[in-house]
Amino acid sequence: MSKLVQPPKGTKDFLPEEMILRRRVIETIRECFALYGFVEIDSPVFEYFELLSRKCGSEVEKEIYVFEDKAKRKLGLRFEFTSPLGRYYATNAEKLTKPFKRYIIGKVYRYENTQAGRYREFYQADADIIGSYSMNVESELIDLAVFTLEKLGMGNYEIVINNRKILDGIINAAGIDESKKDAALRALDKTAKIGEAGVIKEFLENGITEENYRLFMRIIDLDSGNERTDNAKKLSILKERLIRELKDESVKQRAVEGIDELSSIIESGRKAVAADAEIIKFDPLLVRGLGYYTGPIFEIKSKDVAIGSFAAGGRYDNLVELYGARPEGACGISFGVERIIDIITQKNADVLQSVSSPVKIYIVYLTGKEKPFAYKTAKILRSKGISAEICVSSEPSIGKEIKYADKKKIEYVAIIGEREAAEQKLTLKNLKTREERLLAAEDLFEFLR
RNA sequence: GUGGAUGUAGCUCAGCUGGUAGAGCCCCGGAUUGUGACUCCGGUGGUCGCAGGUUCAAAACCUGUCAUCCACCCCA
Numbered sequence A: 001m002s003k004l005v006q007p008p009k010g011t012k013d014f015l016p017e018e019m020i021l022r023r024r025v026i027e028t029i030r031e032c033f034a035l036y037g038f039v040e041i042d043s044p045v046f047e048y049f050e051l052l053s054r055k056c057g058s059e060v061e062k063e064i065y066v067f068e069d070k071a072k073r074k075l076g077l078r079f080e081f082t083s084p085l086g087r088y089y090a091t092n093a094e095k096l097t098k099p100f101k102r103y104i105i106g107k108v109y110r111y112e113n114t115q116a117g118r119y120r121e122f123y124q125a126d127a128d129i130i131g132s133y134s135m136n137v138e139s140e141l142i143d144l145a146v147f148t149l150e151k152l153g154m155g156n157y158e159i160v161i162n163n164r165k166i167l168d169g170i171i172n173a174a175g176i177d178e179s180k181k182d183a184a185l186r187a188l189d190k191t192a193k194i195g196e197a198g199v200i201k202e203f204l205e206n207g208i209t210e211e212n213y214r215l216f217m218r219i220i221d222l223d224s225g226n227e228r229t230d231n232a233k234k235l236s237i238l239k240e241r242l243i244r245e246l247k248d249e250s251v252k253q254r255a256v257e258g259i260d261e262l263s264s265i266i267e268s269g270r271k272a273v274a275a276d277a278e279i280i281k282f283d284p285l286l287v288r289g290l291g292y293y294t295g296p297i298f299e300i301k302s303k304d305v306a307i308g309s310f311a312a313g314g315r316y317d318n319l320v321e322l323y324g325a326r327p328e329g330a331c332g333i334s335f336g337v338e339r340i341i342d343i344i345t346q347k348n349a350d351v352l353q354s355v356s357s358p359v360k361i362y363i364v365y366l367t368g369k370e371k372p373f374a375y376k377t378a379k380i381l382r383s384k385g386i387s388a389e390i391c392v393s394s395e396p397s398i399g400k401e402i403k404y405a406d407k408k409k410i411e412y413v414a415i416i417g418e419r420e421a422a423e424q425k426l427t428l429k430n431l432k433t434r435e436e437r438l439l440a441a442e443d444l445f446e447f448l449r
Numbered sequence B: 001g002u003g004g005a006u007g008u009a010g011c012u013c014a015g016c017u018g019g020u021a022g023a024g025c026c027c028c029g030g031a032u033u034g035u036g037a038c039u040c041c042g043g044u045g046g047u048c049g050c051a052g053g054u055u056c057a058a059a060a061c062c063u064g065u066c067a068u069c070c071a072c073c074c075c076a
Helices: A016-035 A049-053 A057-061 A082-095 A136-152 A164-173 A178-189 A191-205 A210-219 A231-245 A249-279 A337-347 A368-383 A398-407 A418-422 A441-448
Strands: A046-048 A066-068 A074-077 A100-109 A121-130 A157-163 A280-282 A296-302 A309-315 A330-336 A361-365 A388-390 A412-416 A425-430 A436-440
Touching: A016 A100, A016 A121, A016 A136, A016 A337, A046 A049, A046 A082, A049 A074, A049 A082, A082 A100, A082 A121, A082 A330, A121 A136, A121 A337, A136 A157, A136 A249, A136 A296, A136 A309, A136 A330, A157 A164, A157 A249, A164 A178, A164 A210, A164 A231, A164 A249, A178 A191, A178 A210, A191 A210, A210 A231, A231 A249, A231 A280, A249 A280, A249 A296, A309 A337, A330 A337, A361 A368, A361 A398, A368 A388, A368 A412, A368 A418, A368 A441, A398 A412, A412 A418, A418 A425, A425 A441, A436 A441
Parallel strands: A157 A280, A361 A388, A361 A412
Antiparallel strands: A046 A074, A066 A074, A100 A121, A121 A330, A157 A296, A296 A309, A309 A330, A412 A425, A425 A436
16 A cells, blocks of 8 residues: 555544444443533643643653644644643633533544554543542542443453552652652563563662662562452551651651552442452552652553553642642543453454444335335434435345445345335335335334334 | 564465465355345456665565554553
């Protein structure tokens, strides 16, 4: 294929069959957000570059699509919804009902190398609450996620949580200098991937000692004996340890606060999702982006498909202040629509095959004479909410039209020929069972309903 | 941005140490002029990702480039 007829790197075309599933996933998410009382908003796909890049770190900044408009304004495409939300809130704060619970579903753009599950243009579905410091917000968002994933049929997944305040405490207790915190966290985040030796290597490269690493790991070694320790137990062990180890009072206070926050989230999580309490897992090695998170952070990943996390979020209490609004608590969660679809299709390869057309019936009339009757019938069905497609060929062959309907996965075909039109009836054929029956037009609606 | 693998028909792929392309599925037509998934027959479709180079001759070898996948980086 010539390069001129390919979609640009990291983007793709969606075929009609793919769109059916895509639409269903997006609609499901939208409905769930609405059921929880979030209101929908929209904001521009591009913003001033300076606004997007504010406090996002150079790593992320490199991923922003930047361009100049004709008046030389420097603009960028949104790479997620959080910074646009900060701006949106700051510009409209006086008009918004607080706490402001909003959702937004749309395309975002990241200039990064592509891979399976990583695109340059993709959909995110984002729900945030601004205006509360309560941990009830985190609980609500996690509950929303569980509810939504259930509706989507996502099956086996786990919600991993941690807290920036705790991480800061452990870093301090491990004797790692504040200036080296980011490097340390970045290395620690990769533990599962590169192993102990890899992390130590990265530590040394960044001027952090192996001793620091050992200390850190000793503090977060929370499994007593062989038995699997539950979240609450882990948190309480960690809490005692940090109280004992931390010398700096303010650091200690913050770390303890962080632990209490997670305990509260996990506790209400257990109540809300009772049987599934196991899906929430405290992991002191979860770090996430180094940008604006200030409190609890979480990530949701599939246990069946290795595609990275498909949803993530956390608290970023400094966000709206960054854009000039009065300080407010803020916390949000974002779903990666493509990744969710990838997981659904990989787990169940034939969902794409099994999706059926939103069109219920295909109407074929054989000669021009039956046309008025056919159109009238179609119109009645549509006005009653039954989707009906009508054949546009001027010389239809029944075989071809049935084949067409079958390929489009339409359930029924109505055939109107001379015989039928004479009695104001039509032949209704079920394409799956191949059954046919002669029906009066007015009985059609009852039958299809 | 770095390293590796791959790129042949709409799809999945074959094509030997260089001699300008094949199969299956799909699609179209017919057997079957008011009935689709099976069967049979026939047919369309490819400047071998793109651009250079080596050669009498390149899908194959070399270089560049674009895209996809994988590992980094980072992340939905």
